[in-house]
Amino acid sequence: MSAPNTRIGLVLFPRLTQLDLTGPVEVFGRMPEVEIVLLWKTLEPVPSDRGMCILPTCTFEDCESLDVICVPGGPGQVQLMEDEDTLHFLRRIAPTCKFVTSVCTGSLVLGAAGLLSGYRATSHWSSIDQLSLLGAEPVSERVVRDRNRITGAGVTSGIDFALTVVAELAGADVSQEIQLQMEYDPEPPYQAGSPRSAPPAIVTSTREKLASFIARRREVTERAAKRLANM
């Protein structure tokens, strides 16, 4: 068997939002000659924010280089922003990559590692403003590319994001074949997918439910910003 042409690593951390990772994994895994690597500190099963457990395939320590690194988001991202093993790994692996990427609040982790300073980037709508604390320029678009940084917005954006990355790596035809294989012809049942389009009452109730968690996330982002300033 010949070695794969493209090696894509995704960080699989406790309490991630699993669709931030599984959406892109489904897209990336359909590229020809690709190897997908699910990275964590150990090879024990990792529980997502709502309990589903996925197995890592490689430890940080055993990963020497990648073509793409991708950091998904989810509640556990708050702990990850202060996790030295993860930040160290991201700083070590990023220079080996063609693309340094994230989905959802994974961009805040890239930012905490100092990898988005001076870059345009996106994140989940609830927390995109926090990017500016980490030296990035927040851009409210679904997929944002600035040089070799490609970031996706919240959760389901990971599918649009990954099709964009595949087009960069393997061309538009391959990306379109994957879109057709995955029957990605979305028909959301409601107009409720962004604060711009959702009914105001739905936006208000969702913001209220998230408020205390977003405030906690902000405290951690502020601490990460201080550490970056002292580096």
Place this chain on the structure above:
Amino acid sequence: MSAPNTRIGLVLFPRLTQLDLTGPVEVFGRMPEVEIVLLWKTLEPVPSDRGMCILPTCTFEDCESLDVICVPGGPGQVQLMEDEDTLHFLRRIAPTCKFVTSVCTGSLVLGAAGLLSGYRATSHWSSIDQLSLLGAEPVSERVVRDRNRITGAGVTSGIDFALTVVAELAGADVSQEIQLQMEYDPEPPYQAGSPRSAPPAIVTSTREKLASFIARRREVTERAAKRLANM
């Protein structure tokens, strides 16, 4: 802790297409008072068609009743259509459920279990015609409901499908809040998500790559149809 109001089970079988399951799991898991059960014969890690391993949470044997059963699709569905343990489980659990559901070619498994005879249903665009061999009426829509059967089309349809099921179980407001949480405001980079919209050359090349597998699937569907006729 109070018992959950809603118990949703998804069949987690070897060589499934993981996004057929992980998309709906992400949506369902955000319902209030819900329990998600990932069902297989054992609790060992189950590998998807492209290798990602997920842990089941409950065996068929230990599952007595559910509010919703959902069968995802993927290449392993071909083996599943002739797997007596699975077909027996589906026939036993379906009468306990408010909704009997599938994503992608999971509908062919429901059909092989005799659970779609006389129902309108959908499946992945490549294989939807095979539903008629199993007594169902194929409908080329993204989400199809007929009485208490709700079926989704290929892979990414599982997200639209699951938001539809949540609206049935918990109301439109809950479904819209989940859509907003997941920032499900899709912007596919190409018009290539269905054979109706994709460039003809992309449709042709994708069909050619799938042809031998689809033929093998058809042989198994034909055998399943014969067994159904003799029941």
